[in-house]
């Protein structure tokens with residue numbers, strides 16, 4: 001067990017915080033004074049180092065740069081009005097991280113490094129946690145293969161790092177979404193459920209083509225028939241159909257088990273709304289829309305939280321929504337924000353105090 005005192009800590013001489021404008025920050029562009037870095041070799045994790053944020057020196061043959069043996073997580077930390085800092089559901093992200101690691105033939109990162117490292121790092125940089133609405137400290141744990149070799153085999157050495165990024169909202173407005181029928185995010189037996197770097201790299205071209213057509217992102221459909229809904233952009237997707245919430249089920253192995261997805265499902269059920277996790281076809285969405293039963297459509301994710309979809313285009317058919325009249329997803333967002341800002345009691349133990 002690695003106690004907090006087992007971290008090697010080197011602090012910056014001068015914090016960059018005093019020159020940083022907390023009033024106007026984009027998502028994921030700026031980083032705090034420190035980062036955490038740990039090496040894995042000879043089958044074990046070495047002593048974690050917390051040190052000034054700095055570039056990495058890598059051999060050009062570093063395995064992750066060639067074959068994408070790399071995974072990550074996204075987590076958020078908040079500060080309440082009294083200045084107490086909390087991380088939202090980090091144990092769930094830790095479990096998912098190790099699930100991704102298993103799929104990518106990478107070693108598990110123990111809780112003493114993942115959770116205690118994150119807490120120790122945030123504690124050092126806690127003045128960087130924004131307190132403005134829709135802002136947070138975005139936490140980016142990641143791991144990559146560091147063997148210097150070009151053979152395709154699992155690396156024997158790895159680096160695990162945690163970066164902290166004070167961030168504003170991911171999407172500033174409701175999204176216009178294009179239903180993707182050519183490209184595929186994930187197929188059964190693939191890596192769709194894992195948070196590996198390649199899933200996101202492969203999404204860039206379809207997302208760019210959607211942008212050229214005037215849309216913000218794509219709605220991913222299944223690999224075989226492009227008929228069943230999977231995810232939206234980098235988020236899970238949810239629809240209010242009639243008086244129920246419907247979201248694609250996880251058991252195909254193609255869907256990321258979103259922590260925000262799970263949070264939203266829990267809150268929906270507590271608000272008395274039935275949730276169905278099941279196959280959901282585009283045809284069903286269109287029928288519901290025509291019948292006036294497709295009430296709300298939104299993405300859920302750590303970075304973007306709950307992001308409304310104001311337009312959904314499938315072939316020549318366009319579904320438009322008057323987001324301002326919605327009741328359920330705005331109420332979910334309000335509840336979630338209140339829990340995260342400690343304005344409502346955290347009855348689920350989601351907020352982990354630092």
Ligand code: COI
Pocket residue numbers: 073074075200234301302303304
């Ligand atoms: C997150 O929501 O944390 C994500 O992983 C999306 C992202 C790649 C910014």
